Amino acid sequence: MDLGIPPDVPFIILATVTIVGAILALQAKELIYGAISLAISFIGIAGFFVFLDAPYLAMLQIAVYVGAVVVLILFTIMLVRREVVEETTEHEEGGESSMGLWIAGLLAVSIAGVAALAGPNLPQTVQPANLPISELGPVLAISYPVPLIILALLLSAALLGALVLAKLERGQ
Amino acid sequence: MIVVMFLTWYERKVLARIQLRIGPLYAGGPGGILQPIADGVKLIFKEVMIPYKANKPLFIWIPLALVFLAAVPFAVIPFGQNWVIANLDVGLVFVFAMTSLFPSMILIFAWASNSKYPFLGGLRSLFQQVAYEIPMWISALSVVLLAGSLNLVDIVNAQQKIWFVVPAFLSFVVFFIAVMAELERLPFDLPEAEPELVAGWFTESSGALYMVIFLALYMKLYLMSSLVTVLFLGGWQGPAFLPQPVWFIMKTLVVATFIIIPRGVYPRLRVDMLIKIGWTRLLIIAIANVFLTVLMLNSGILSPWGL
């Protein structure tokens, strides 16, 4: 298995933080600790974006995911508290748990294996990238205007949907 | 750090003058300037009580993280032409991302106190801060439109002919109000409403913890004031007989004064009125201002000033 250029230390540290954060998010006993480690994992992914010369995406990731989605998650956890504390001491039946583990594990290992085996054929070094932020805007608005408008419509639909759902449960 | 100490003394002096008192005079030194040190010493010696079922590790870590978060964006704010630590091309979005982390930490902290009043205060504070972030950044957007860049140094440079407060006056007003709301200063003081909820989301922190949170709040104040200065008031520009950072600090202090003064003057806003104003009025004014800015730019009214 030839990985080409071996990953350097900052990359390994960031990868470890992200992956461990993801595992903890699912396995932690208390949901709130899980949410916090999910936030840490998101920050790790933002760090990856910085490595990949996409600082705007990194800031957006932090602002949107950690700033908003995690807040929503925390909010929901705090409103669902009582039952949840009992649920977290889960005992998955043996069959379910091991089958899930097998599927996920096989998928992940196969993708990783393909990546590693094809390692020498994939780009090893990068050309100096010139991805200024000022280019992002025109591409968004001029080259792909339709997805932009669809995104706006989707946002409004999601907002309306959430409002309707909130009214629904208030009316019970 | 020094700035924060100075700021707390300054605030109490200003408040006291407004309330026709003399203010802290007793702590010795010229005009009571040692007061913040006395405060700090007192707070360190106070016992750090952690409520019974509270979440210990979270309790201790989060105030520290808050202070860290409040200090980090200073790295991108330019104090002078070459006096900036990290000239990020996306400087403004960086500050935006960091400030949007505050509400989540406050929520975790409020929940970790495990008692009713801090949690309620935390929820209110969360609503307030989240609601006012959006008008804040949309009005900053009109500044970005005028300057043509997200880089804070470029924004200051683009103000050489005219400070942005003049063409973007409405967004200056909106930004200022939103900043006051974000910092939880009066008249938006409900999470800290002294007669009502004792001290809001940090009720349960005492001693060293309180000092740390205090530090974070005042650092945020200074951060926001310097952001107002950079975006609207021309950053570090001034006649050359004083070095540039001095101009910047002076302007920031002026802004901070204007933020502190209303605390002694206005009555408090109710929480639902507060949120309604944020989401409806301010947001509409901010968006209208963006349109206005685009119109002004396109029609060439601003060309004498190189915009």
Next chain:
Amino acid sequence: MVALSSYIIVSAALLGIGIYGLTVKKNAMRLLFAIEIIVNAANLNFAAFTRYMSPPQVSGQVIVFYSIAAAAMEAAVGLALILVAFRLNGSIDVRKLNKLKG
């Protein structure tokens, strides 16, 4: 500079973790965590590939931008659904949420 394959391996690991969470966990909140992890893995993949193309393009970042926005929206709606389901059924164990009515 790291080789592209390292990024793919990290992304695959995250994908595996997400799928594990999605198939095994019975707490609805954890399912949502797992979905967010999977979306993040895909975003990381996109960003890595767009950087390592020759020449690097900016349209890959646009895709990630849309993906972040869409995933955030979906998380919001999903959380609202969980709240409603909790109010109606008193539990967020997905094995108990098996009635279509009420």
